[in-house]
Amino acid sequence: MKIPLLEMKGITKRFPNVVANERVDLELYSGEVLALLGENGAGKSSLMNVLAGLYRADEGEIYIRGEQVEITSPRDAMLLGIGMVHQNFMLVDTMTVAENIILGMSDLPFVPDMANVSERILEISKRYNLQVDPQSYIWQLGVGERQRVEILKLIYRGAEILILDEPTAVLTPQESRELNQVIHQMTAEGKSAIFITHKMEEVIAFSDWVRVLNKGRLVAVKKTAETEPTELVQLMVGRDVLFCVEKSGRSPGDLMLELNNVQAVDDKGLPALKGISFKIRSGEILGIAGVAGNGQKQLAEVITGLRKTTGGRIRINGEVKTNKTPFDMICSGVSHIPADRNVRGVAGDMSVADNLAMKGYRKAPLTEKGILHPVRILELARRMIDAYHIDTPTPHTHSKFLSGGNVQKIILAREIDACRGLLIAAYPSRGLDVGATEYIAQSESGKAVLLISEDMEELMTVADRVAVLYEGRIMGILTCKEADTEKLGMMMAGIE
Ligand SMILES: Nc1ncnc2c1ncn2[C@@H]1O[C@H](COP(=O)(O)OP(=O)(O)O)[C@@H](O)[C@H]1O
Ligand SMILES: [Mg+2]
Structure with a gap:
C-alpha cells in the first residue's frame, strides 16, 4: 500500500466559543492536489493553520511519509517541507521581493549574497512561470504579484506541500x-x-481529490473526477430536505425596495456585486440563498448604507436612496440585523434596556421635546425582554454580561420592533436555538423583508420567493413553489 505523503488524524481544534475542527482526517499523496471545500467558518483555515504550525491542535496526530511529527511553529512546518500562503499575505511592504524571500531563513550567512539570491529567484520564476522582479519593493506590487512572491518564497525554501488559502x-x-x-x-x-x-x-x-468540511467536521471525501458541483453544494451546505410552506394571509402591497443593476466592490476592491436587480413589496419576504461568500454581506451593506455602490440604483418607497449614510437609511425605514453581530449591533457597556431602545431615542414616545423618558424606555425594554425571551438578570444589566445568544436576541428584538418598512436580516438564526425567522414571520405584517440565510429549510419555510446569489450575481429568482433542491442546488453551484 502506498504511504501518504501527509496524514492528519483526528485533528480537533477548539477556540473559546467554538470547535473549529472536530476529529478531522486528511490524506495527501505526492503529486496530488487536494481541495478543501466548505462554507465560510467551516474550519478550513484552522485545519491548515494547525498543519502550518500557527495553531496547536487540541487533539490528533500528524504524519509525514508515515512518521509522526510535532509541528509547533511555522519553522517546524517549513523544515518538514510544508508552506502556506495565507488569506492575508505576510510580506513586509518596505522590503524588496528578494529580501522578503530570505527574511527569517535560519541557515543564511551573516551577510547574504543578494546577487546569488536574485539569481535563484529568477531561476524559479522562470521554471514556474511566476513572473516577479526580485528588486521590486512589495509596496509597488499588486495583489496578484504579491501572491506570486508568497508562492515563490515557499518554493525557494523547499516546500514540498504548498497550502493555498482561498488563493483565487x-x-x-x-x-x-x-x-x-x-x-x-x-x-x-x-x-x-x-x-x-x-x-x-x-x-x-x-x-x-476533494474533502468537504461542514461546521468543523469532515463530511465527505470524493475523487474530483467522480463528483459534480451540485453534489458538492449539498455536502457543503449539509441540508437537502426542502419543502415549501404555504404562506397564508399575506398579500403583497406597495413596492418597498427596488435594486436596479447594483454594483459594489469588497474590502479588497474586487467586484462583489455585479449588477443586482430585484424588487420586494411590503408584506413580502424575499430569501437570498447561496453559499456564504458570494456577495451576501455586501448586498446587505449597500442597502443599509454601510457600503458605497459603484453603479446602479437603490430605491426605497419609490425614492432614490443610493449611497446614503446608515443614518439616512434608518430614517427611510430600514432596519438591519447584521451578520457580524459582535462588531456591529450592541454596545457592551450599555444596559440591555438602553441597547433595546437605541433606535427609538430620537423620537416619541421615548423622547418628547428633546427630553428622554427613562420610565418609557424601561417599559419598552421589559416588553421586549418578555416577547423575545431574552435571558437577563435585569434590564439594567450591561449587555456584555449576557451570553452570545441573548445578545443576538437584543439585536433581533430591537431591529424587528423598530422596523418601519424594510428589514434586512443577515443570517438571523445563526447561534440561536430557536429560529429567529419565527419572530420575523410573526411580527406584524406589512414589512418588506430581505432574508439572507444559509439554511434552506428556513428560507423555504418563511420566504415567498428565493433568489440565488452566486459570484455577485443573481442566478435566478424562484417562487417558493417553483423551488426544489435540485434547481436551487444547480443555481448555487453557478449552473444556469
Ligand atoms: N483565532 C481564532 N480565535 C477564535 N475563533 C476562531 C479563530 N480562528 C477561527 N475561529 C473560529 O473557528 C471557526 C472556523 O473558522 P475558519 O477555520 O477560519 O473557517 P473557514 O476558513 O472555513 O472560513 C469559526 O467559527 C471561526 O470564528
Ligand atoms: Mg478561511
Whole structure:
C-alpha cells in the first residue's frame, strides 16, 4: 500500500466559543492536489493553520511519509517541507521581493549574497512561470504579484506541500488560470498542494481529490473526477430536505425596495456585486440563498448604507436612496440585523434596556421635546425582554454580561420592533436555538423583508420567493413553489 505523503488524524481544534475542527482526517499523496471545500467558518483555515504550525491542535496526530511529527511553529512546518500562503499575505511592504524571500531563513550567512539570491529567484520564476522582479519593493506590487512572491518564497525554501488559502479570492480570472498552471507544474514535479476554496468550479478545475468540511467536521471525501458541483453544494451546505410552506394571509402591497443593476466592490476592491436587480413589496419576504461568500454581506451593506455602490440604483418607497449614510437609511425605514453581530449591533457597556431602545431615542414616545423618558424606555425594554425571551438578570444589566445568544436576541428584538418598512436580516438564526425567522414571520405584517440565510429549510419555510446569489450575481429568482433542491442546488453551484 502506498504511504501518504501527509496524514492528519483526528485533528480537533477548539477556540473559546467554538470547535473549529472536530476529529478531522486528511490524506495527501505526492503529486496530488487536494481541495478543501466548505462554507465560510467551516474550519478550513484552522485545519491548515494547525498543519502550518500557527495553531496547536487540541487533539490528533500528524504524519509525514508515515512518521509522526510535532509541528509547533511555522519553522517546524517549513523544515518538514510544508508552506502556506495565507488569506492575508505576510510580506513586509518596505522590503524588496528578494529580501522578503530570505527574511527569517535560519541557515543564511551573516551577510547574504543578494546577487546569488536574485539569481535563484529568477531561476524559479522562470521554471514556474511566476513572473516577479526580485528588486521590486512589495509596496509597488499588486495583489496578484504579491501572491506570486508568497508562492515563490515557499518554493525557494523547499516546500514540498504548498497550502493555498482561498488563493483565487484576490485574483482576476486571468491570474487564476496562471495559478492553475503553476500548480500543475509543481505537481508534475512531484510536489503537492492543498487548495482551500468555497467555490465548486475551482475544485473541479484544480484538484484530484476533494474533502468537504461542514461546521468543523469532515463530511465527505470524493475523487474530483467522480463528483459534480451540485453534489458538492449539498455536502457543503449539509441540508437537502426542502419543502415549501404555504404562506397564508399575506398579500403583497406597495413596492418597498427596488435594486436596479447594483454594483459594489469588497474590502479588497474586487467586484462583489455585479449588477443586482430585484424588487420586494411590503408584506413580502424575499430569501437570498447561496453559499456564504458570494456577495451576501455586501448586498446587505449597500442597502443599509454601510457600503458605497459603484453603479446602479437603490430605491426605497419609490425614492432614490443610493449611497446614503446608515443614518439616512434608518430614517427611510430600514432596519438591519447584521451578520457580524459582535462588531456591529450592541454596545457592551450599555444596559440591555438602553441597547433595546437605541433606535427609538430620537423620537416619541421615548423622547418628547428633546427630553428622554427613562420610565418609557424601561417599559419598552421589559416588553421586549418578555416577547423575545431574552435571558437577563435585569434590564439594567450591561449587555456584555449576557451570553452570545441573548445578545443576538437584543439585536433581533430591537431591529424587528423598530422596523418601519424594510428589514434586512443577515443570517438571523445563526447561534440561536430557536429560529429567529419565527419572530420575523410573526411580527406584524406589512414589512418588506430581505432574508439572507444559509439554511434552506428556513428560507423555504418563511420566504415567498428565493433568489440565488452566486459570484455577485443573481442566478435566478424562484417562487417558493417553483423551488426544489435540485434547481436551487444547480443555481448555487453557478449552473444556469
Ligand atoms: N483565532 C481564532 N480565535 C477564535 N475563533 C476562531 C479563530 N480562528 C477561527 N475561529 C473560529 O473557528 C471557526 C472556523 O473558522 P475558519 O477555520 O477560519 O473557517 P473557514 O476558513 O472555513 O472560513 C469559526 O467559527 C471561526 O470564528
Ligand atoms: Mg478561511
